[in-house]
Amino acid sequence: MKVLRIKGESAGDVLQEDLKRAKAQGKKKVTRSITGGQFSATRARRLVELLSDAEIDEDGRTLVLREGIGEEVMRIINEYSGA
Secondary structure, eight states: OHHHHHHGGGHHHHHHHHHHHHHHTTOSSOOHHHHTOOOOHHHHHHHHHHHTTOEEOTTSSOEEOOTTOHHHHHHHHHHHHHO
16 A cells, blocks of 8 residues: 555555565565565664754744755655665
8 A cells, every 4th residue: 555655546556566586586475575665774763863953933834954964864765765
């Protein structure tokens, strides 16, 4: 179900590719180890460290990051989105 939520209409194609990889590894079904669906705990901790100094702007909807960490935060978020 997670693949369907993330990939939408292309979920079937994604699962077919994952199944091919699983079979190439001698497995009968798709598992997380095949899809690479787990996100690094180290990267998650790093994101929490980076965000721990963030402040919420007056509008209550904007997160203000300390100078120089925006790129790293976005890189980690993008890695997670691709996981």
